[in-house]
Amino acid sequence: MSFRDLRRYESQKAAYDAYKAWQALTPDLKQAAFAAITDETKRAKPERILGYLSPFNQLGATLKHIKMPVLKKAQEGQGSAVGNALATALDAFxxxxxxxxxxxxxxxxxxxxxxxxxxxxxxSFTKKNSRITKRAYLKPDVDTYSAPFGQSVGGQDYAAALVILVPLANTWTEAATAPAKRSYKFTPEGA
Structure with missing residues (x-):
C-alpha cells in the first residue's frame, strides 16, 4: 500500500463503509434497494412473437427453419423507436x-x-444516488432491444450477413443527437 492510498482513505471512507453495509444485506433487501431507484415505466419491454429463422450456411435439401421467439416487427411502448429500428434492420433475416x-x-x-x-x-442523463456507495452519478435512461437472426438467403454465412447488417447498424448509431448515445452489439451463432 502506498502513501497515496493512505491519503485517499479519508475521502473514500464513507463510500467504503456504505459498500460494506451493502455487502451485508440479504438478496431480498438488495432487490428492494434496486427497486427503489429503478423507474419501471422507463424500462423497455420488447414484444416477441413466434417466428422462424434459418441457421447460416444451409442450402437446398439441408435448409431448415427453426421455430423460436423473435422480435415483433412493430413495437409499441417505451423504447419502441429502438425496437422498430432493430426490426427494420433485421427484416430480411x-x-x-x-x-x-x-x-x-x-x-x-x-x-x-x-x-x-x-x-x-x-x-436523459439525470443525477441519482448510488444504492451501494450513496454517491451521486449521472444515470441514463437505457433502452435495449435484442433480436435473433439467421441467413437472409440460402447458403449465406455469418460474415456475409455482417456485410449487410454492419452498415445499417452504423447508420443507426450515427443518427444519434447529443446527449443521447447509441450503440450496437453482435453475438455470433452458437455463442
Missing part, C-alpha cells in the same frame, strides 16, 4: 408469424443459439 410460414415448416430445436443483434439507446 427472420420471419414472424404474421408472414408466410417457411416451405417445409419449421422444427423446434430448444438448444439452438441464434446469432443476435442488440441496439442500445442511452438518453
Amino acid at each position: 427472420y420471419t414472424d408469424d404474421t408472414e408466410v410460414v417457411p416451405v417445409g415448416g419449421a422444427i423446434d430445436y430448444k438448444r439452438f443459439k441464434a446469432a443476435k443483434l442488440s441496439f442500445t439507446l442511452r438518453s
Whole structure:
C-alpha cells in the first residue's frame, strides 16, 4: 500500500463503509434497494412473437427453419423507436408469424443459439444516488432491444450477413443527437 492510498482513505471512507453495509444485506433487501431507484415505466419491454429463422450456411435439401421467439416487427411502448429500428434492420433475416410460414415448416430445436443483434439507446442523463456507495452519478435512461437472426438467403454465412447488417447498424448509431448515445452489439451463432 502506498502513501497515496493512505491519503485517499479519508475521502473514500464513507463510500467504503456504505459498500460494506451493502455487502451485508440479504438478496431480498438488495432487490428492494434496486427497486427503489429503478423507474419501471422507463424500462423497455420488447414484444416477441413466434417466428422462424434459418441457421447460416444451409442450402437446398439441408435448409431448415427453426421455430423460436423473435422480435415483433412493430413495437409499441417505451423504447419502441429502438425496437422498430432493430426490426427494420433485421427484416430480411427472420420471419414472424404474421408472414408466410417457411416451405417445409419449421422444427423446434430448444438448444439452438441464434446469432443476435442488440441496439442500445442511452438518453436523459439525470443525477441519482448510488444504492451501494450513496454517491451521486449521472444515470441514463437505457433502452435495449435484442433480436435473433439467421441467413437472409440460402447458403449465406455469418460474415456475409455482417456485410449487410454492419452498415445499417452504423447508420443507426450515427443518427444519434447529443446527449443521447447509441450503440450496437453482435453475438455470433452458437455463442
